[in-house]
Amino acid sequence: MPLPPPYDPYVRDCPSRRLLDRIGDRWTVLLIAALEGGPQRFSQLLRTVEGISQKMLTQTLRSLEADGLVHRTVHPEIPPRVEYELTALGRSLLAPLGALIDWATEHMGEVQSSRDAVDAR
Amino acid sequence: MPLPPPYDPYVRDCPSRRLLDRIGDRWTVLLIAALEGGPQRFSQLLRTVEGISQKMLTQTLRSLEADGLVHRTVHPEIPPRVEYELTALGRSLLAPLGALIDWATEHMGEVQSSRDAVDAR
DNA sequence: CGGCATCCGTGATGATACTG
DNA sequence: CAGTATCATCACGGATGCCG
Numbered sequence: 001m002p003l004p005p006p007y008d009p010y011v012r013d014c015p016s017r018r019l020l021d022r023i024g025d026r027w028t029v030l031l032i033a034a035l036e037g038g039p040q041r042f043s044q045l046l047r048t049v050e051g052i053s054q055k056m057l058t059q060t061l062r063s064l065e066a067d068g069l070v071h072r073t074v075h076p077e078i079p080p081r082v083e084y085e086l087t088a089l090g091r092s093l094l095a096p097l098g099a100l101i102d103w104a105t106e107h108m109g110e111v112q113s114s115r116d117a118v119d120a121r
Numbered sequence: 122m123p124l125p126p127p128y129d130p131y132v133r134d135c136p137s138r139r140l141l142d143r144i145g146d147r148w149t150v151l152l153i154a155a156l157e158g159g160p161q162r163f164s165q166l167l168r169t170v171e172g173i174s175q176k177m178l179t180q181t182l183r184s185l186e187a188d189g190l191v192h193r194t195v196h197p198e199i200p201p202r203v204e205y206e207l208t209a210l211g212r213s214l215l216a217p218l219g220a221l222i223d224w225a226t227e228h229m230g231e232v233q234s235s236r237d238a239v240d241a242r
Numbered sequence: 243c244g245g246c247a248t249c250c251g252t253g254a255t256g257a258t259a260c261t262g
Numbered sequence: 263c264a265g266t267a268t269c270a271t272c273a274c275g276g277a278t279g280c281c282g
Binding site for chain 1: 274275276277282
Binding site: 067068103111 | 131132135136137138139140141143144145146147150151152154155169170171186187188189190210213214216217218220221222223224225226228229230231232233234235236239240
């Protein structure tokens with residue numbers, strides 16, 4: 001008697017569900033994109049990622065670090081310097097994320113039009 | 122004097138940011154995945170998408186409808202029958218979403234391991 | 243410079259009950 | 263069957279102040 005496949009995409013606890021729990025917040029994806037070009041310092045990221053607060057930057061970076069997507073390097077200098085860069089795992093996420101970004105760039109206009117038409121009523 | 126490109130991925134209001142605002146919630150992606158196979162009735166979706174409440178199902182479907190990603194068909198019968206299916210636009214989102222789901226299926230184990238190692242401390 | 247601690251408002255989500 | 267309405271909760275994220 002066949003059991004349902006363990007990771008049907010629409011089931012609560014599948015990997016894709018968990019991934020979206022992680023990257024679905026306000027800043028994670030923006031941060032990954034900002035790190036695409038190479039290592040960045042904390043203060044650089046604070047300026048680059050428009051609108052993020054210090055608190056959320058710290059929190060999001062810690063979370064990405066815990067997930068193994070970002071590596072944190074502390075340079076024991078004065079003043080302190082801390083650099084963040086994507087790990088190999090983090091970089092491997094850039095491709096599928098890019099596919100999504102491309103879709104958004106191409107189609108969000110249609111989505112917006114549809115939404116505007118509804119709002120007009 | 123060159124202005125910054127209007128849609129740098131890490132900027133607050135780029136299309137990809139807005140897309141993630143939409144699909145980043147708890148249910149949207151699961152619902153799109155559940156609709157991949159074809160039209161589904163409300164009560165079917167309620168059973169298929171494990172753990173979703175009636176309220177969130179309604180709300181998420183309405184939102185997807187407003188975005189032009191899902192079409193809603195009411196069959197004037199008794200008892201009432203309502204079917205939901207992906208629009209062409211909605212189906213076009215399946216590919217990039219699939220890429221993300223594939224990444225998750227392949228790599229969420231590593232992410233989980235990394236996270237477990239951190240939690241252990 | 244690169245954080246952490248605290249307080250707090252708001253929106254997203256869930257549970258429950260009712261309806262055409 | 264396919265919703266709507268109401269209430270309760272809780273995590274997300276912003277603001278502010280302090281520290282090594």
